[in-house]
Amino acid sequence: MAEIEFDDVVKRYPDGFEAVKHMSLEIRDGELMILVGPSGCGKSTALRMIAGLEDISEGDLKIGGEVVNDLAPKDRDIAMVFQNYALYPHMTVRENMGFALKLRKEDPNEINRRVDEAAKILDLEQHLDRKPANLSGGQRQRVAMGRAIVREPKAFLMDEPLSNLDAKLRVEMRAAVSRLQQRLETTTVYVTHDQTEAMTLGDRVAVMRAGILQQVDVPRALYDDPRNIFVAGFIGSPAMNFFTGAVEGDTIRAPMGDIPLSDSLRRSLEQHGTGRRDVIIGVRPEDFEDAQFAPEGHEGWTFEAPIELTESMGSEIYAHFDFEQRAELDSEELRELQQDAGTSDVPQSGASGHAVARVDAASNVRAGERAKLWLDTEKIHLFDPGTGQSLTRASDNVGVA
Amino acid sequence: MAATTAEAPQAAAPRKKKGAGTAAVKTPWWLYVVVAAIVIFCLFPFYWMINISLKTGADLTNGSAYPPNPTLKNYQSVFQNGDFTRALLNSAVVSVVTTVAALTVGSFCAYALARLRFKGKFPILALVLSITTFPAIAIAAPLFRLWSDIGIFNTWIGLIIPNLTFALPLAIYILVSFFKEIPKDLEEAALVDGATYFQAFRKVVVPLAAPGLATAGILTFIGVWNEFLFAITLTSSPKARTVPAAIAFFTGSTQFERPLGTVSAASVIISIPLIFLVLFFQKRIVAGLTAGAVKG
Numbered sequence: 209m210a211e212i213e214f215d216d217v218v219k220r221y222p223d224g225f226e227a228v229k230h231m232s233l234e235i236r237d238g239e240l241m242i243l244v245g246p247s248g249c250g251k252s253t254a255l256r257m258i259a260g261l262e263d264i265s266e267g268d269l270k271i272g273g274e275v276v277n278d279l280a281p282k283d284r285d286i287a288m289v290f291q292n293y294a295l296y297p298h299m300t301v302r303e304n305m306g307f308a309l310k311l312r313k314e315d316p317n318e319i320n321r322r323v324d325e326a327a328k329i330l331d332l333e334q335h336l337d338r339k340p341a342n343l344s345g346g347q348r349q350r351v352a353m354g355r356a357i358v359r360e361p362k363a364f365l366m367d368e369p370l371s372n373l374d375a376k377l378r379v380e381m382r383a384a385v386s387r388l389q390q391r392l393e394t395t396t397v398y399v400t401h402d403q404t405e406a407m408t409l410g411d412r413v414a415v416m417r418a419g420i421l422q423q424v425d426v427p428r429a430l431y432d433d434p435r436n437i438f439v440a441g442f443i444g445s446p447a448m449n450f451f452t453g454a455v456e457g458d459t460i461r462a463p464m465g466d467i468p469l470s471d472s473l474r475r476s477l478e479q480h481g482t483g484r485r486d487v488i489i490g491v492r493p494e495d496f497e498d499a500q501f502a503p504e505g506h507e508g509w510t511f512e513a514p515i516e517l518t519e520s521m522g523s524e525i526y527a528h529f530d531f532e533q534r535a536e537l538d539s540e541e542l543r544e545l546q547q548d549a550g551t552s553d554v555p556q557s558g559a560s561g562h563a564v565a566r567v568d569a570a571s572n573v574r575a576g577e578r579a580k581l582w583l584d585t586e587k588i589h590l591f592d593p594g595t596g597q598s599l600t601r602a603s604d605n606v607g608v609a
Numbered sequence: 610m611a612a613t614t615a616e617a618p619q620a621a622a623p624r625k626k627k628g629a630g631t632a633a634v635k636t637p638w639w640l641y642v643v644v645a646a647i648v649i650f651c652l653f654p655f656y657w658m659i660n661i662s663l664k665t666g667a668d669l670t671n672g673s674a675y676p677p678n679p680t681l682k683n684y685q686s687v688f689q690n691g692d693f694t695r696a697l698l699n700s701a702v703v704s705v706v707t708t709v710a711a712l713t714v715g716s717f718c719a720y721a722l723a724r725l726r727f728k729g730k731f732p733i734l735a736l737v738l739s740i741t742t743f744p745a746i747a748i749a750a751p752l753f754r755l756w757s758d759i760g761i762f763n764t765w766i767g768l769i770i771p772n773l774t775f776a777l778p779l780a781i782y783i784l785v786s787f788f789k790e791i792p793k794d795l796e797e798a799a800l801v802d803g804a805t806y807f808q809a810f811r812k813v814v815v816p817l818a819a820p821g822l823a824t825a826g827i828l829t830f831i832g833v834w835n836e837f838l839f840a841i842t843l844t845s846s847p848k849a850r851t852v853p854a855a856i857a858f859f860t861g862s863t864q865f866e867r868p869l870g871t872v873s874a875a876s877v878i879i880s881i882p883l884i885f886l887v888l889f890f891q892k893r894i895v896a897g898l899t900a901g902a903v904k905g
Contacts, residue, residue: 261797281800288801294794298816307812308802355802365801 210272210362210395211237212258217267219253219419227253229419230267235363238393240386242410244400245442246544250419251399255365258397259288272362282311287356288365292372293348295340295355301327302336305354326354329388346377353388363395370405382408403443407431415439417544437596438541440490440589446526448589449563450542451489452533455590462489463531463561464511470585476600477590487599490589493526496565498573499580507585515579516562524566527573529581533561541596655880662873669869683874692847693875696855700879703768703851704833710769711776711829712822718777719784720810724793734785741778745771749842756843763845771843772833779832780825787821788814823890831883852879 212235219228228250235241243251256262257269260281268275276284287308295304303310305326306319327333330350340348349369356364369385370378386409389396400406406413407427414424415438423435427443434440440448453462455477460467467489469477497503499510513529565581573579590599661669662683663676671677687693722734752771756762761770791814799809815822840854847855856875859868 259797259801261800280805281797282803282805286801288798290794290798292792292794294792294798296795296798296813298819307799311803311808355798359802 211235211239211270212363212395212397213268213270214254215268215270217254217257217269218265219250219257219262220265227419228257231419231421232267233414233421233424235395235397237395240389240396240398240409240411242398242400242406242413243416244403244406244413245416245422247401248418249416251401251416252367253419254416255288255367255397255399258284258363259286259365260284285359285362286365287359287361287363289352289356289367289369291368293340293352295348295351297340300337300339301332301343301351301354304340304351305358308355308359322358322360323354326358329357329391330354345373346381349373349381353385357388357392361394363397364389366396366398368400369398371400371402378405385409404445407443413443415442417442417541433598433601434490434589435598435601436541437488437490437591437598438545440591440598441542441545444492446493446564446566447545448490448492449565451491451531451563452486452593453489454484454486456484460487460489460588460590463533464513467509467583467585467588470507470588472586473588473590473600480592480599486593488591488593488596490591491563491583492587493564493566495584495587496527496567497582497584498527498567498571499582501568501571502582503584508582509585510580510582512578513565513581515573515575515577517575518573520569522569524569525571525573527565527567527571527579527581529563529565529579531561531563658873658876661869662877665870669867683870684878687871687874687878690859690871692850692855692858693852695847696850696852697879699765699768699849699855700834700851700853702765703772704830706765707769707772707776707833708826708830710773711780712826714773715777715780715825716784716788716815716818716822719781720788720814722781723785723788724796734782737778737781741775741782743775745775745838749838752839753842762843763849765849767843768839768849768851771839772836776829776832780829783825783828784818784821787818787824791817827886827890830886834879834883 214231214233217228217231218226220226231250231254233241243254245251253262257264258271260276260279264277269277271284271286296307299307302320302323305323309319309322323336324333327336330353332347332350332354335343335347335351340351343351349372352369366385370381373381382405385398398405398409400409407430410427412424413427413430415422415430417438423430423439425433430439430443434443437450441450451463453460455461455469458469458474460469497508502508502510513531515527515529517528519526519528565583567573567581588600591597592599660674660676663679663681664671665678665680665682668677718737722730748771753762756767761767795813795817796809799813800806804812835853836851837853837857840851841857844850844854850858852875856872859872859875861868
């Protein structure tokens with residue numbers, strides 16, 4: 209077990225492309241750290257640098273306090289679970305799991321004991337003599353995990369280990385990974401592009417974009433207090449809605465109307481100066497509500513919106529509504545988020561002048577009709593349209609990126 | 610990979626009755642005739658060789674489709690011929706050594722060409738391949754002079770080197786395509802598991818490329834085993850002469866008698882190892898060993 213530390217690490221490919229830019233990140237001993245971001249953000253590269261499969265162009269990578277930049281993968285004592293499992297097809301499950309120990313020339317009895325133990329934890333005992341080709345996807349995934357845990361390494365690296373499983377199995381295995389990690393208390397770095405996985409699994413989550421670390425924090429803080437528009441849009445499903453607007457005195461001029469500025473927001477905003485300013489307004493779908501069901505004791509604001517579509521989830525309803533953007537919402541971060549979500553079926557909002565509100569299941573909003581919606585003015589996020597930085601972040605390190 | 614697993618249960622299911630439901634593709638009768646003709650065309654010379662090898666004396670030239678008085682006398686006399694048994698040994702040594710060397714060196718080269726990123730990869734592969742198009746006869750005479758000068762004329766090594774030259778490109782070409790098929794993740798998994806680069810190559814890549822190695826090995830072995838031009842040019846005595854060349858030196862009991870029977874018997878004998886080799890390795894060549902390695 210050991211802590212892992214990135215100290216100003218850069219990965220530059222021969223063609224000059226920087227996959228990871230000046231990354232500094234400390235992963236504590238026994239911690240489950242999630243690296244999350246859209247494809248191509250450098251998260252896998254960062255992971256492969258820990259494993260020693262990618263050279264480090266600049267900076268230092270430390271494992272257990274020791275700089276390992278020039279250490280071969282085999283000397284780092286790190287176990288990795290690959291996205292496609294990378295099981296050795298010519299070996300049985302037992303041989304797969306014991307391969308690393310055999311290379312270390314451990315006593316065969318000891319190898320067997322440890323493989324049996326891991327197989328028991330992972331419920332693989334009856335499959336030990338089978339070849340990977342004869343296993344189901346979930347079983348293969350567990351063998352890949354088993355291969356990592358028998359080694360009792362300093363750290364586990366997991367590269368999207370659940371992305372090849374079907375949705376139901378993924379949820380189960382997510383819980384299994386979480387239990388396993390808590391039980392073994394081994395430092396784990398887990399790469400995923402799925403923000404749900406990141407939020408549910410991680411002790412802490414590091415959001416990356418274009419090779420740059422955006423924000424590192426516990427899941428709750430990322431959700432409540434995103435540092436910039438990218439993190440805000442990436443974390444949460446359905447994603448945060450963005451509107452162009454401006455702050456003038458005590459009101460936020462939004463496409464839906466003038467929203468009164470709450471005291472807490474005003475205080476945060478004052479740190480960035482006073483007077484009129486253009487902003488991007490971010491509201492999470494769950495901070496909307498059908499006006500009828502508006503919670504008591506919350507500062508809120510009611511407006512009317514044309515409902516375009518409703519999706520009933522049983523426990524809640526997603527009401528999609530259109531609005532007129534005051535100005536074109538032009539943010540590089542948002543464009544990238546939309547590109548990344550291009551194939552996903554998560555309802556997207558943003559530049560299209562389209563937003564999603566989560567309302568109570570008992571609400572009778574209907575597609576094609578106008579409905580009175582309420583929004584929690586305390587929970588509004590404001591971002592600088594130029595830099596994408598949050599203007600309403602509660603913590604005092606605002607603007608430090 | 611996914612296809613094989615998906616098809617397995619189908620194959621196990623009972624065969625559909627004829628004419629049931631879907632329009633089964635009916636094989637036209639003439640196809641059977643054509644296939645039979647091709648098979649006969651291919652196998653007839655071999656049959657004729659066996660036929661002749663079982664005849665002696667006057668029967669040899671009577672042209673009958675089967676030996677009237679079958680006898681193993683030709684086989685006996687072939688094995689009593691010390692030159693022939695020595696030639697069998699020469700052939701075995703030259704073929705095996707060339708094959709092993711071609712596979713060893715070839716797999717290293719092929720691995721580098723398949724995996725490493727370096728400039729001029731394509732020209733190198735093209736150059737390697739161009740050697741196979743080179744006419745062997747063009748270098749036979751120069752080699753004869755050179756080998757005589759440096760003293761490896763009429764030796765095993767003198768035959769192994771030129772054979773290797775022509776066997777390697779083919780082996781490399783076959784192995785490159787097999788190595789490329791092996792997921793890179795497997796090697797990386799081995800590296801992270803604590804293997805050195807060479808261990809990852811030997812314990813993960815090579816076993817998975819076994820069908821490729823078998824294919825390359827068989828083709829090399831057959832090529833060298835049957836090789837005649839170098840064998841006849843670069844040897845001068847039974848000391849290093851391989852079987853194809855040795856057979857050419859067979860003589861009848863008188864200068865007017867043709868050694869047809871013994872030549873046929875010798876030809877049958879040297880065909881046997883090749884037949885067994887191909888039958889034995891056929892399964893390995895066909896089997897897709899990488900199934901189940903990745904997701905699938």
